[in-house]
Amino acid sequence: MRLFCTCALCFLLLTETHLVSATISNSFRECSHFFYMQTAPVGMRGTSLKRICQKYADKPRYATLYDSSRRLPLYSAYVFKKSDGRSRMDTPWMYEPQLVSDDQTGNMKALPLRADTPPLMEDSQAVLEDYADAVEFRRAPLNPDLHQAEPDDKSSTYTLTNVVPLIADVLVSSWNPYLDIIRRRLNNFCHGKSFMVTGVTVSGRSIKRDNRDRLTVPKHLWLAYCCPWFDRNSPYEVRFMFPSYGGYALNEQAHHSVVEVPLKKLESLLKSQTDIDSDMTIFYKGCISENQFKKRDLVTVPA
Numbered sequence: 001m002r003l004f005c006t007c008a009l010c011f012l013l014l015t016e017t018h019l020v021s022a023t024i025s026n027s028f029r030e031c032s033h034f035f036y037m038q039t040a041p042v043g044m045r046g047t048s049l050k051r052i053c054q055k056y057a058d059k060p061r062y063a064t065l066y067d068s069s070r071r072l073p074l075y076s077a078y079v080f081k082k083s084d085g086r087s088r089m090d091t092p093w094m095y096e097p098q099l100v101s102d103d104q105t106g107n108m109k110a111l112p113l114r115a116d117t118p119p120l121m122e123d124s125q126a127v128l129e130d131y132a133d134a135v136e137f138r139r140a141p142l143n144p145d146l147h148q149a150e151p152d153d154k155s156s157t158y159t160l161t162n163v164v165p166l167i168a169d170v171l172v173s174s175w176n177p178y179l180d181i182i183r184r185r186l187n188n189f190c191h192g193k194s195f196m197v198t199g200v201t202v203s204g205r206s207i208k209r210d211n212r213d214r215l216t217v218p219k220h221l222w223l224a225y226c227c228p229w230f231d232r233n234s235p236y237e238v239r240f241m242f243p244s245y246g247g248y249a250l251n252e253q254a255h256h257s258v259v260e261v262p263l264k265k266l267e268s269l270l271k272s273q274t275d276i277d278s279d280m281t282i283f284y285k286g287c288i289s290e291n292q293f294k295k296r297d298l299v300t301v302p303a
Contacts, residue, residue, distance in 0.1 A: 030060050036287055043271075043281060044277075046275060052066050054143075055156075063078075071214060072218070075199030076199070078148075081153060083148060093158055093160060136167060137165040144198075147183055165217055167256070169253065174256050185241070197224050197282050199221075224266055225245060229290050243291075245262060
């Protein structure tokens with residue numbers, strides 16, 4: 001009898017572990033290929049973090065670490081696709097049903113809200129109404145459509161779980177031009193995959209709706225890329241920006257120009273911010289140049 005009870009208990013524990021490992025909030029398993037070496041950034045904290053594999057048309061398109069209590073994505077990770085920089089103008093804004101209920105496909109769904117929308121959806125994520133009176137701010141995607149090439153990949157970026165409230169002048173005069181600089185740089189000088197992570201640091205400000213805090217306003221917006229295979233004959237002014245580099249901007253009315261920095265300097269800035277640990281890293285081992293490995297292999301091959 002004791003042996004039977006022990007076996008039954010083990011079975012229950014194994015079953016419970018399997019169920020927990022399958023939840024959206026615990027794993028990037030379905031979309032780990034969007035991270036360099038399939039390793040997500042570490043060292044970011046929040047009160048209610050959700051790991052979302054952003055799905056569109058039954059296919060994971062990128063990964064987002066989402067703080068549902070602040071209704072703010074802390075970062076989105078994606079693979080850069082060589083692009084002409086054009087935006088899609090015909091895609092409706094969407095929300096992420098995985099955050100509030102079981103969904104057969106996990107696909108993002110179009111706004112506005114309908115009668116069959118889960119009633120707790122607004123508690124877990126932003127909606128268009130949150131931006132209605134926030135005239136100072138614009139919706140700024142962390143994974144921008146101009147960094148994607150395929151129509152469905154572009155469309156998938158139009159979900160509010162990929163969006164942060166950015167001051168309009170920051171978006172128009174600083175951040176969007178910087179995103180285009182990165183697009184051109186990677187188009188021209190990255191020979192393989194470019195792994196991207198774009199994120200925010202948290203401020204004490206928020207956007208209210210009906211006298212309630214709804215959206216946390218970022219303090220910084222930042223971006224880092226990792227391109228292990230790159231052109232070693234690139235111009236001098238960009239050669240030192242490979243295999244990895246980054247940039248950041250303040251989300252303020254003044255002094256919001258983008259500052260480009262080496263990856264370690266960007267990580268040092270982030271470590272000094274709220275809710276980021278001292279061991280925070282963006283890319284596994286800082287993004288290693290595969291060009292160097294190839295050269296070393298050629299030198300050490302026995303005669």
